[in-house]
Amino acid sequence: MSEKVRVRFAPSPTGYLHIGGARTALFNWLFARHKKGQFILRIEDTDRERAQPKALDSIIGGLKWLGLDWDEGPFYQSKFIEKHRHFAQVLVEKGKARRIPGKEGGDAVEFLMPPGETRFDDLVHGKIKIDNQELGNFVILRGDQTPTYNLACVVDDAFLSITDVIRGDDHVSNTPKQIALYQALDFSLPRFAHLPLILGADGSRLSKRHGATALDFYQEKGYLPEAVLNYLALLGWSPKDNREKVSVGEIIEKFSLEGVGKKGAIFDSEKLNWMNGTYLAEGNSEKMLEIAAQYLKSIGYIKDEVNPEWLKKVLNLFKTRIKYIAQLKEQADFLFLDEIKIDAGAEEKFLKRDYIPGMFKQLRERLGELEVFEAGEIEEICRGLAKELGVKSGDLIHPARVAVTGRAVSPGLFETMAVMGKEKCVKRLEKQII
RNA sequence: GUCCCCAUCGUCUAGUGGUUAGGACAUCACUCUUUCAAGGUGACGACAUGGGUUCGACUCCCAUUGGGGACGCCA
Numbered sequence: 001m002s003e004k005v006r007v008r009f010a011p012s013p014t015g016y017l018h019i020g021g022a023r024t025a026l027f028n029w030l031f032a033r034h035k036k037g038q039f040i041l042r043i044e045d046t047d048r049e050r051a052q053p054k055a056l057d058s059i060i061g062g063l064k065w066l067g068l069d070w071d072e073g074p075f076y077q078s079k080f081i082e083k084h085r086h087f088a089q090v091l092v093e094k095g096k097a098r099r100i101p102g103k104e105g106g107d108a109v110e111f112l113m114p115p116g117e118t119r120f121d122d123l124v125h126g127k128i129k130i131d132n133q134e135l136g137n138f139v140i141l142r143g144d145q146t147p148t149y150n151l152a153c154v155v156d157d158a159f160l161s162i163t164d165v166i167r168g169d170d171h172v173s174n175t176p177k178q179i180a181l182y183q184a185l186d187f188s189l190p191r192f193a194h195l196p197l198i199l200g201a202d203g204s205r206l207s208k209r210h211g212a213t214a215l216d217f218y219q220e221k222g223y224l225p226e227a228v229l230n231y232l233a234l235l236g237w238s239p240k241d242n243r244e245k246v247s248v249g250e251i252i253e254k255f256s257l258e259g260v261g262k263k264g265a266i267f268d269s270e271k272l273n274w275m276n277g278t279y280l281a282e283g284n285s286e287k288m289l290e291i292a293a294q295y296l297k298s299i300g301y302i303k304d305e306v307n308p309e310w311l312k313k314v315l316n317l318f319k320t321r322i323k324y325i326a327q328l329k330e331q332a333d334f335l336f337l338d339e340i341k342i343d344a345g346a347e348e349k350f351l352k353r354d355y356i357p358g359m360f361k362q363l364r365e366r367l368g369e370l371e372v373f374e375a376g377e378i379e380e381i382c383r384g385l386a387k388e389l390g391v392k393s394g395d396l397i398h399p400a401r402v403a404v405t406g407r408a409v410s411p412g413l414f415e416t417m418a419v420m421g422k423e424k425c426v427k428r429l430e431k432q433i434i
Numbered sequence: 435g436u437c438c439c440c441a442u443c444g445u446c447u448a449g450u451g452g453u454u455a456g457g458a459c460a461u462c463a464c465u466c467u468u469u470c471a472a473g474g475u476g477a478c479g480a481c482a483u484g485g486g487u488u489c490g491a492c493u494c495c496c497a498u499u500g501g502g503g504a505c506g507c508c509a
Contacts, residue, residue, distance in 0.1 A: 010509090011509090012508080012509045014508080014509075044509060046508095046509085047508060047509070049508090050508065050509085100507095102507065103507055104507080108507055109507095110507090122439095125439070125440090128438075128439080129438090130437070130438065131437075134436075134437050134438085134505085135437090135505085136505090138506090138507095139506085139507045140507090141507080142507040143507060144507080146507085148506085148507065148508080148509085149506095149508070149509045150509095152509095153509085168503095169438095169439070169440095169502085169503060169504090170503055170504065170509095171503095171504085171509090172438060172439070172503075172504070173437075173438065173503085173504045173505070174504085174509090194439085196439085196440075196502090196503095197502075197503070199501095199502075201445085203501060203502070204501090204502070204503095205502075205503075231446095234446065234447080234458090235446070236446090236447095237447095238446085238447055238448070240447090240448060240449090241448085241457095242447095242448070242456070242457040242458080243457085243458090244446090244457085244458050244459085261440095261446095261447080262439075262440060262441090263439095263440055263441065263502095264439095264440075264501085264502060264503090265445090265446065265447090266445060266446075267445095267446095268445050268446065268459070268460085270445080270459060270460060271445075271446065271458080271459045271460080272459095273459095274458085274459055274460085275458095275459085277472090281472070318471095319472090320471065320472040320473085321470070321471045321472070322471090331470095379468095382468090383468095392468095393468060394468050394469085396468090397468040397469080398468070398469065400468095401468080401469070407469095407470095408469060408470085409469055409470040409471085410469070410470075411469095411470085411471080412467095412468075412469090413468060413469085414468090
């Protein structure tokens, strides 16, 4: 058993990389890394009619984003069509396949499923057996002489020396067909593992109608790839030690197909959000900073160069209150925009009091004179003023929050003011005095 | 419909014949507190059903029920 393990992820470029595909890729990758083998990328592009040009970018971009690096490829299946045809011919000559009239002209080739039953030892499910009769003959070469999935897949896997075929549960009924093909062609058989599918909230296979299933979506919303990877790994696999947050390195170390559950798992975006939130809160700042900067630029909150020191402060302010970076758009607008809109309800509740103009006037003056505009100093000013005026701290803090952020909810007022800067604070208080 | 796969809290799961069935998300309290979060503490909440096997079943076997998947000249 010292044979080098070789696995592949073989998506077809018919759409963006979705959660399910990413999970299949992830488990292949984890298996390869754990076994110190090779992870190979092959693009199954033999169906040019359904191919979408953007799909390839999404697939490759998604894999890179998650950090699933491949050792060989990408190989394009369409480059091997001659080889597929050759083996179709071989099968005809061996009498294991026959020509039939093609649906749209030309002769197609049909593989003759041998009688009997096929048994195989699935690496996650255990023994599976299917009556070949149930499957019947199947086309391996179309009338236009292009190969179909089962032929192309078997020939390519054989020539890439794939040792373990790890794919979704939806392929179990293809496996006996492929095993028959391997045997008819005298190729040596790989092992097979079928991963349970990822389900939507209603328990059916995850699809577009379940909402955001594109990996791109999470990338755009500013999720952290390591958090998404962590979550996906725990969907159907467990480190068995009651931990939720597990580093990639540890996952690789502990991963095994035997440990993969047999039951389809429902994709729970709430838990993903929680997971991403904990990664955000614990902050591995460099990457977070980069992701945040990129996002804030994309929505126009940051125009030109980013001040990393300041951005770090912004993130510190919000990192325990957002689940993903895109939530800054709503929650932190007052830090980035010049003009803020005052929330009507908050205004009604906090800014309509008699003492407000007088208090804000004083507050504005004192803050304006502050040399060190930091949370501690600001707090001293605010609490001092409230005491002098004989009002509770909250009676100053809440109105000031509304004046300065436009809303009744924000991170701590003093820290927020400090990050916002003296100029904006003073200007916004001033606006409420008139 | 036929075949295949699956079955522990609402969800993700630990559990491999003897446990008060553990953890996490969500939910709900309480706490902390300048708001909201976060944090802390706690509560709620599961072995689908029926037969076996066994001194003893969540754990093993069978059936039922339920769910999912596959039945393309798509992959």
